[in-house]
Amino acid sequence: xxxxxxxxxxxxxxxxxxxxxxxxxxxxxxxxxxxxxxxxxxxxxxxxxxxxxxxxxxxxxxxxxxxxxxxxxxxxxxxxxxxxxxxxxxxxxxxxxxxxxxxxxxxxxxxxxxxxxxxxxxxxxxxxxxxxxxxxxxxxxxxxxxxxxxxxxxxxxxxxxxxxxxxxxxxxxxxxxxx
Numbered sequence: 688x689x690x691x692x693x694x695x696x697x698x699x700x701x702x703x704x705x706x707x708x709x710x711x712x713x714x715x716x717x718x719x720x721x722x723x724x725x726x727x728x729x730x731x732x733x734x735x736x737x738x739x740x741x742x743x744x745x746x747x748x749x750x751x752x753x754x755x756x757x758x759x760x761x762x763x764x765x766x767x768x769x770x771x772x773x774x775x776x777x778x779x780x781x782x783x784x785x786x787x788x789x790x791x792x793x794x795x796x797x798x799x800x801x802x803x804x805x806x807x808x809x810x811x812x813x814x815x816x817x818x819x820x821x822x823x824x825x826x827x828x829x830x831x832x833x834x835x836x837x838x839x840x841x842x843x844x845x846x847x848x849x850x851x852x853x854x855x856x857x858x859x860x861x862x863x864x865x866x
Contacts, residue, residue, distance in 0.1 A: 689795035693822060698737075698763045699791035700770070702756040706782070714739040718758050721783050722765075726772045733768070735761035757791055766790075792822075799823035806842040809851055 702718070709717050715736050722734045738759040748754070760766040773788045792800075803825050810817045816828040825836040829849065836842045846852035 689793045690822060692793040693796055696791045696793065698760045698766050700758050700760070700766055701789045701791040702758065703753075703787040703789065704785040705753055705756045706785075707753045711739075711741065714741070714756060714758075717782075718756075721779070721786065722769055724779060724783060725776050725788075726768055729768070733762060733765045735765075737761050796822050802839045803836075803842060806836075806839070806846055806852075809846055813851055 702721075705714070705717065718736065718739060719731065719734045723729070723731070726733075736758055739756065741754045741756050744750075744754050760769075770788065770790060778784065779786060800819055800823055803819070803823075806825065807817065810827065818826050820826045820835065823837070825842055827834045827836060827845070834845060836845060843852060
């Protein structure tokens with residue numbers, strides 16, 4: 688079921704940190720402006736949006752935090768280009784400086800990806816290139832090859848094999864070895 692839900696969201700992005708002062712009527716132009724700041728030398732027609740809306744406030748979110756915004760791009764390539772460029776952009780200018788951009792994924796897919804969080808932290812700390820594959824895979828570039836990890840236990844075993852993860856009293860610790 689998550690696969691079907693993720694397919695219906697494949698051209699969506701989720702923006703976190705968009706100020707509540709940006710009205711619903713202004714959201715489309717705000718997002719197009721954000722796209723223009725992140726992706727240089729791209730035609731404005733690439734940023735055609737089918738829908739934009741704010742999500743309802745979750746119970747756990749304090750009232751001083753802005754609600755997330757979902758934007759559905761008309762062209763899938765536009766969404767991918769934005770996400771790729773946003774990863775390379777160190778910081779954004781005002782009024783976008785607090786905005787974070789994510790792919791819009793189902794709750795089940797997000798929960799499955801969280802199972803890899805411990806391993807992604809070790810990889811980040813060791814400055815090893817990786818990314819999350821769809822729907823729940825960890826793609827790691829190391830030892831001159833691409834390693835596709837489909838289960839958290841497989842990730843644990845691979846990082847132990849590479850000397851990056853040792854278990855002492857149930858806690859994970861990094862080793863000094865790098866790929």
